[in-house]
Amino acid sequence: MRKIGVATRVIALAMLGFVSLAVAQSTRQSGFDFMQPATQALQKDDTQNPAMLWVKDGQAIWAQRDGATQKSCADCHGDIKRTRGVAARYPQYSAEAKGVINLSQQINQCRTTHQQAKAWPAEDASLLGVETAIAVESRGQPLAPPAQSQLVDAQKRGEAAFDRRIGQVDLSCRDCHESLAGKRLGGNIIPQGHPTGYPIYRLEWQAVGSLQRRLRNCMTAVRSEPYPYGASELVDLEAYLANRAAGMQLESPGVRP
Amino acid sequence: MARALITVPRTAKRGEILEIRALVQHPMETGYRRSSEGDLLPRDLIRRFSCRFVESGKTDDTGVIVIAATLHAAIAANPYLSFNLRAATSGTLAFNWEGDNGFSHREQVALIVT
Numbered sequence: 001m002r003k004i005g006v007a008t009r010v011i012a013l014a015m016l017g018f019v020s021l022a023v024a025q026s027t028r029q030s031g032f033d034f035m036q037p038a039t040q041a042l043q044k045d046d047t048q049n050p051a052m053l054w055v056k057d058g059q060a061i062w063a064q065r066d067g068a069t070q071k072s073c074a075d076c077h078g079d080i081k082r083t084r085g086v087a088a089r090y091p092q093y094s095a096e097a098k099g100v101i102n103l104s105q106q107i108n109q110c111r112t113t114h115q116q117a118k119a120w121p122a123e124d125a126s127l128l129g130v131e132t133a134i135a136v137e138s139r140g141q142p143l144a145p146p147a148q149s150q151l152v153d154a155q156k157r158g159e160a161a162f163d164r165r166i167g168q169v170d171l172s173c174r175d176c177h178e179s180l181a182g183k184r185l186g187g188n189i190i191p192q193g194h195p196t197g198y199p200i201y202r203l204e205w206q207a208v209g210s211l212q213r214r215l216r217n218c219m220t221a222v223r224s225e226p227y228p229y230g231a232s233e234l235v236d237l238e239a240y241l242a243n244r245a246a247g248m249q250l251e252s253p254g255v256r257p
Numbered sequence: 258m259a260r261a262l263i264t265v266p267r268t269a270k271r272g273e274i275l276e277i278r279a280l281v282q283h284p285m286e287t288g289y290r291r292s293s294e295g296d297l298l299p300r301d302l303i304r305r306f307s308c309r310f311v312e313s314g315k316t317d318d319t320g321v322i323v324i325a326a327t328l329h330a331a332i333a334a335n336p337y338l339s340f341n342l343r344a345a346t347s348g349t350l351a352f353n354w355e356g357d358n359g360f361s362h363r364e365q366v367a368l369i370v371t
Binding site: 047048050052053056057203206207 | 260261262264278280281282284285333334335337
């Protein structure tokens, strides 16, 4: 048994050297796989998953008329079920915004242009509600960033940020979420950092939060100054992460510890 | 805006034991935490949860309490409670959450026993 184990490890190491990309693709794991069974159960059961409260909020807002034009999301987009697959394609380039935007920015863009209502502030419960309600429709869909040259540029900038060491602790995203993924940081297992469950209900937050909130948390943890909500640097990072996790199944709304 | 998610089987056989689940949106602020500015966050808790069973054809005020619970600061935000109930007759389950700052949330779910 032991000899076989060593031999497998040698082969694995050899593969790692020659086809590192293929190995990385096949060993990708969602943060879900690193969680305790109790936390996994909380996510799997919609009657227990607290994020479903936000989904219910979002579904109600979807049908509510708002703004100067008195339009609801449903007036233009129809039933929310028709948004299947949409959440798996963000961030993407928007000609209207003249840049790459994430799903929450798209929602706010719809609000300001089509509803002529005030944009919701970052991490607003209504904004997270609508975002979560749209994301839940794409559950099980593979993350599929569209082929857009502007998005590719954003992904490249995001990858550079992923590799950049930041903060007093002097760590890059890759240092923890690739080199040390699966090992422990204090009592927690370091996940690979795939954005498959967002918006997530994080037990530490006792609420639903966005990927940008999570990214800012990591930046504070390495004692660097986080970018403000909505900053293009954060969206670039989101774009890279979505591409890094391309093909993995969306599992929103995720529960994380 | 408080919302609740209640899971009750749509129909049940007489004598069957049912699992009822109730999840409600609430911050359950303990009163011990401080904000990032250092201010004490005021206590905001759900104090009492109850569920009454009202038999079909009777008014809302009657009904029997099937479960009641007093909640405290150590309970996580968005409290989730589940309990079992023996189905006897058709009727309505009336859920009620009450708490600090005049918090009150009611939900009603029909239960059909065949």
